[in-house]
Amino acid sequence: MEKIILNQEIQNYINANLNTDLHSLLLKKSPFPEVSMQEIVQQIKGKQVAQKKFPFLLKDRIIFPPQLNLEQSSSEKTALYKSRILKGKKFIDLTSGFGIDAYYLSQNFDEITLVEQNSDLLEIVEHNWDILDKKAKFLNQKLEDFLNDNKAYFNVVYLDPARRDNNKNKVFLLEDLSPNIIEIQEELRLISDEVVIKLSPLIDLKYLVSVLKGIFRIEIIAVKNDVKEVVVFLSKENSENIICNCVNLESDESVFTFNWGDEENTAAEYSEPEKFIYIPNNSILKAGIFNLISQRFGLKKLHPNTHIYTSNEKVNDFPGRILEVEVIDAKQIKKKSQFNIISKNYPLKPEEIKRKYGLKDGGDQYLIFTQSKKGKIIIKSV
Ligand SMILES: C[S@@+](CC[C@H](N)C(=O)[O-])C[C@H]1O[C@@H](n2cnc3c(N)ncnc32)[C@H](O)[C@@H]1O
The missing domain is CATH 3.30.2130 (VC0802-like)
Incomplete structure (x- = not known):
């Protein structure tokens, strides 16, 4: 991996400009011929986002990806909450992205695999996990190809699908996400005890229950009363009951649990x-x-x-x-x-x-x- 950005002088410049206006910085010429101002600003932006969203990455030599990948990542807070629910031997994240979810969710597992189609992004994650001394198998491929060849069994398969249209039009149907969960749900349930899928808070729960098979748990996760994620859990068997938890992190409110259908x-x-x-x-x-x-x-x-x-x-x-x-x-x-x-x-x-x-x-x-x-x-x- 090209790590010129980690050159100490460049890192000093990045750290000295953490509070500088990024628009005006972008208009300047890079003081280092070997990196562009855009690359420098990407690192500053990353550190700024990390302060709020994933402070565990505020360490020397950590590299940050472009803004879209930062935006698509989960926050440390929601990832930590999800990590407490999951445990087992083998964990795979099929849509690793910047790996925030994977880092936390795999805490209680022995073998970790990350699949990501974006090679630049996966390279950054691999570098960062090395710094963080966290071991995993990194696979740069489309998850559909991985599934075609895969013979392994996992305790947990995790997915956080990306919105297919990057123009930020809000999409709410599972068919509009990458990957299309509806198409691969059977395959996922066959290779694991538990399939865990993170979805947008805008997803309609009744629709979700009508299109996915084997749902046994739904978590509606808010942070300070802002709903951030709907997380759905599928098992191999078709469950008679779906347990739902409404969570408000960073509040003193306790989790409210109910069974789907109670209402x-x-x-x-x-x-x-x-x-x-x-x-x-x-x-x-x-x-x-x-x-x-x-x-x-x-x-x-x-x-x-x-x-x-x-x-x-x-x-x-x-x-x-x-x-x-x-x-x-x-x-x-x-x-x-x-x-x-x-x-x-x-x-x-x-x-x-x-x-x-x-x-x-x-x-x-x-x-x-x-x-x-x-x-x-x-x-x-x-
Ligand atoms: C929303 S991001 C995941 C963010 C991650 N959970 C985190 O906390 O950092 C979704 C990622 O899935 C990847 N992705 C989408 N479709 C894929 C596919 N078919 N195969 C492999 N990766 C895919 C995208 O490149 C993107 O990086």
Whole structure:
């Protein structure tokens, strides 16, 4: 591998420019004839992304790939969570990419194989893993070719498919991903105990359950209430039950577990707002378990289309935000007062509400514009 970029002088220059504006840097001439400014900026960008997304790579001599590969990588936080679920002898990642998932997910395995079609990227991963003293077999090929020749059996096969269209159009169908999981699912289930597939949070869960066979587990993983991944687990046997976990990392909320199908057999109770209201976290909302959450926590829902819940007694272990509230009249809203404005199942967006009532954003208080069964209401935190 060409490692001119690791030359100490160039590395010093990279480290000295970690906070420099990259656009202006790109307009300059590279001070080193043997590397372009673009290559230097790629390394600076990599270190900047690593600070937030994968700090374990902030080490000397680590090389970073182009921005698209950084964007496609998982974060250290979600990878670490997934790593706790997986264990066995042989692990293979068929879409290794920059190898963040593979690095963590393979922690509890003895033999690790990485498959990646992009040779430049795999070379970088191989170099970095050498620095990190992590051993693996690196295969630069298309996974379809690997599967054609493969005779080995794995405890876990992991895939994090890429979006086929690089123009960032959001695609939600499994057929639009590379590889096409629908086409290879049978083959994958034949060579492993467990097939684990990371998917976009935008994927529709009902669609997923209808097109993939052998699903026995689904993880909906959020970090600080931002849903980052939907991870689906397939086994050889067709499972009768699918366990679903809604997770909100970096919060003090515990994991909410339910069985796929529970929601359909559950009805919610309804009420006008009582002393406390509850706004579920986004992994719960993604799971669509709107009635189940009411039943499990003994809470009443405000309206069939308002996913806000209420009770007179506080339920502390609710996975989401809990507020003590009162219902107010629009006339009680003072101009220029400061609130966090929430609009749920309400015709106006927070920005429009802010303008209409002359409010300022922020502070500790909440103002929630929503609908109960009686109609439009405004709820204020106390
Ligand atoms: C989303 S990235 C994986 C990121 C990785 N999980 C991480 O945490 O760094 C997907 C990778 O799969 C690779 N890929 C897509 N289709 C492939 C195929 N048919 N065979 C081999 N690699 C493939 C792409 O080149 C890309 O690097």
